[in-house]
Amino acid sequence: GAVVSQHPSRVICKSGTSVKIECRSLDFQATTMFWYRQFPKQSLMLMATSNEGSKATYEQGVEKDKFLINHASLTLSTLTVTSAHPEDSSFYICSAMGGTGVPYNEQFFGPGTRLTVL
Amino acid sequence: DAKTTQPPSMDCAEGRAANLPCNHSTISGNEYVYWYRQIHSQGPQYIIHGLKNNETNEMASLIITEDRKSSTLILPHATLRDTAVYYCIVRVDSGYALNFGKGTSLLVTP
Numbered sequence: 441g442a443v444v445s446q447h448p449s450r451v452i453c454k455s456g457t458s459v460k461i462e463c464r465s466l467d468f469q470a471t472t473m474f475w476y477r478q479f480p481k482q483s484l485m486l487m488a489t490s491n492e493g494s495k496a497t498y499e500q501g502v503e504k505d506k507f508l509i510n511h512a513s514l515t516l517s518t519l520t521v522t523s524a525h526p527e528d529s530s531f532y533i534c535s536a537m538g539g540t541g542v543p544y545n546e547q548f549f550g551p552g553t554r555l556t557v558l
Numbered sequence: 559d560a561k562t563t564q565p566p567s568m569d570c571a572e573g574r575a576a577n578l579p580c581n582h583s584t585i586s587g588n589e590y591v592y593w594y595r596q597i598h599s600q601g602p603q604y605i606i607h608g609l610k611n612n613e614t615n616e617m618a619s620l621i622i623t624e625d626r627k628s629s630t631l632i633l634p635h636a637t638l639r640d641t642a643v644y645y646c647i648v649r650v651d652s653g654y655a656l657n658f659g660k661g662t663s664l665l666v667t668p
Contacts, residue, residue, distance in 0.1 A: 444601075474655055483645075484602065484658040533601050537654070545651055549601035 442542050443467055446534055446550035453524055454558055461519045461553045463534030469514035471538030474547065475507075478531040490517055514539065524557045531555075562646045567663045570640075576633040578662050580646030583627040590651050591622060593631045595642040596661075602645065605631065609651075636666045 443466040453459050463473060472491050476484040488504075490496040490511035498504045508520040517536075521528055531554055535547040542548070563581040570576040582591065592607040606613055606620045608629075613620040619632040633640055645661040 446601075472654065476658075483660050484596075484656075486655045486657075489655060531599070535601075535656075545654075546604065547656060549603070551601045552599065554599070 442546075442548045444470075444534065444536050444548045444550040446532075446553050448553060449551065450554040450556070452556045452558065455525050456523055458520055458522045459524055459555060461521075461532055461534075461555075463517045463519070463536070463550055465515045465536040465539070465548070468536075468542045468548075469539035470517075470536035471514065472536070473511055473517040474535045474537075475509060475517075475519050476533045476535070478533060478552075484533060487519075521555065524555070526557045529555055529557045562648055562659055564644075564646050564659065564662045566660065567665070569665050569667060570633075570636045572638055572666055572668050573635055576636040576640065576664060576666070578631040578633075578644050578646075578664065579628065580631070581628045582646070582648045585626050585648050586650075588650055589648045591620065591626075591629050592647040592649055592656070593618070593620065594645045594647065594656070594658075595640075596645070597639075597642045602656075602658075605644075636664075638666050638668065640664065641666045 445464045447462045475487045478484045487502045488496045488498045490509050492511050492514050496509035511517040533552040535549045537547045593605040594602040596602045608620045622629045643661040643663050
């Protein structure tokens with residue numbers, strides 16, 4: 441149990457376009473989802489925290505107008521990178537926690553999405 | 559959450575025990591020690607966590623010193639598939655986001 445999926449697994453886009461990444465909790469309802477970003481040879485950095493039905497909380501230095509997060513249901517959160525530029529190329533990872541059937545404070549991670557902006 | 563210190567890299571021969579240390583000298587009484595690992599280009603995977611007692615599961619053992627200022631993750635019989643970056647994270651049990659440090663890059667060799 442406690443499986444989190446991400447789609448797509450990798451995406452290549454042109455500079456200036458927008459890209460949407462989906463994060464789904466497949467077998468549990470997640471009250472909270474997190475979005476992390478990881479640049480090559482670096483650790484994961486938290487971008488934002490989202491709770492179902494409310495606005496996401498962004499970490500300092502993360503532009504909320506550039507990285508749009510929608511957590512419309514207990515099983516789906518989306519991250520949209522708007523007007524992507526090469527410096528946005530990174531590995532984006534989501535995690536989910538909370539809900540019934542899973543330990544309340546345990547985070548379950550998705551497999552990540554590799555974004556390359558040309 | 560308290561800060562952790564881990565060696566940047568370690569090597570281990572396949573079949574031998576891998577002992578990964580972590581210092582967390584400023585840990586508070588209500589903070590747990592969590593271990594995650596990340597295999598290259600994958601999402602992190604939970605391994606184990608504990609408060610003050612030693613813990614064991616099917617993946618690993620966690621040994622926490624009596625003063626709780628350090629801990630050791632033990633992979634009893636390392637395999638090539640255990641090659642990954644291992645993160646030691648200290649977190650209040652009711653806390654939310656995980657603060658990933660730099661971790662230890664473990665290389666298991668044949």
